[in-house]
Amino acid sequence: MVPPPITASSSSSALDVLPSRLRRTTGDPKLPAGLLRTRPAQLLKAIKEEQGCPPGKEVHEVDEMLVFYSETELQACVHGPLLASQLDRVDAIPFTYEQLAVLKIKLDKTYPQGYPEDVVQRLGSLFLMVTPDDINKWDVKSSETLKALLRVSRGQSGRAQVAALITRYAAGGAQINEGTLAMVATLSPASLCLFSPEQLRLLQPHILWEVESGALEDCPLLQMKVLYSKAYVAFQNITGPSYFGRIRPYLGGVTTEHLRSLSRRNISMDITTFKELRKESVQPLTVAEVKALLGPHVVDLKAEERNSPVWDWIVGQRQEDLDSLGLGLQGGIPNGYLLVALGAQGGRG
Known part of the structure; x- marks a missing residue:
């Protein structure tokens, strides 16, 4: 069999159409669980029996004729080393999920240690x-390898694979630098988490x-704190609603001091966003600062006065300051009382 010429453009086109082609074949886009639900009996039989290759079906090249092979024939006729040497042809061929599963198993048998x-x-x-367990056997140190696989998984249901890949890459001694982080931010932004x-501190703010x-x-909180500091720098030169729209996704990492800064930027934070803030960041704010932070939305505090973090904030405010809002908020420190911060108690042995 003589394979058709494979060019960069044809390979790219094949990558674009392959996922939808396969979904039409099996009716389930999820991998690998969807695969195993489609035709498990036939697939497992093909894997297990190891029948000899039928006469005339011997495979010497990976080409489009292989789509006409059954899973049993692929298992018997495709040799793992040949497949490994011509892997870059696979995405140009509209294999079904079941056929791809057989090819994956051929690689597993060829490289049992990863x-x-x-x-x-x-x-x-x-x-x-592949599974996270498969990925844990790999030794991935090249940023080009990381880039190639992130491109494949972009927009696909491969979050578990990507998470395992990046974890393996970062733990395997690969150099994490600002270029690596910029690439991940472009191809799989959620994976920055x-x-x-310490690694995220290398991220250039403009990438956001x-x-x-x-x-x-x-x-996670520790990563979000770093990302907020990057976003604060990245978007500092815009104002008003545009600024708030940009900074809002990072407010899970905002500090009290930055909330005070936001209160001076006339952003009119909505109550939904305010409720999502960490109470540790909200509690030290004064009534005047919260009023400035929320703007016209300050009236919505009443509906949330018994919910965190609003309640956690209320109980630390003087009641007379709360009364100045004219919202009927109750639960503050009674007038004439002093709030005394108790020293930390010794822990139990």
Whole structure:
């Protein structure tokens, strides 16, 4: 069999159409669970039986004729080393999920201790079929490998694979620098949350202009604190609603001092956003600062006065200051009382 010429443009086009082609074939876009629900009996039989290759079906090149092979024939006729040497042709061929699963198993048997990096870099769509356990066997140190696989997974249901890949990359001694972080921010922005706070400090603030709003909202607190500091610098030269729209996704990491700064920027924070702030950041704010922060939305405090963080903030304010808002907020420190901060008590042995 003589394979058709493969060019950069044709490979790119194949990558674009492959996921939808496969979804039409199986009716389930989820990998690999959807695959195993489609035709498990036939697939497992093909894997298990290891039948000999039928006469005339021997495979000497990876080309489009393989789409006409059954899973059993692929299992028997495709040799793992041949597949590994021609992996970059796979994405140009409209294989079904079941066929791709067989090809993945061929690679597993060829490299039982984990794929070498030159194979990993050329996995293409097969990356969406590997498991985190597979990835944990890899030794990924090249930023080009990371880039290739992030491109494949972009827009696809491969979050578990991406998380395992980045964790493996970061833990394997690869150099994490501002270029690495910029690449991840472009191809898989939510994956920035997987880096340590120390690594995220290398991120250049201007990169956040390219990150889709909300992509980083689920970051852990320590990472979000670093990202907020980056966003604060990145967007400092815009004002009003535009500024608030940009900074809002990062407010999970905002400090009290930055909330005070925001209160002077006339942003009119809505109560929904205010409710999502950490109470530790909100509690030290004065009544005047919260009024300035919320602007016309300050009236919405009444509906939330028994909910955190509003209640946590109320109980630390003087009642007379709360009364100045004219909202009927109750629960503050009674007039004439002093709030005394008690020293930390010794812990139990």
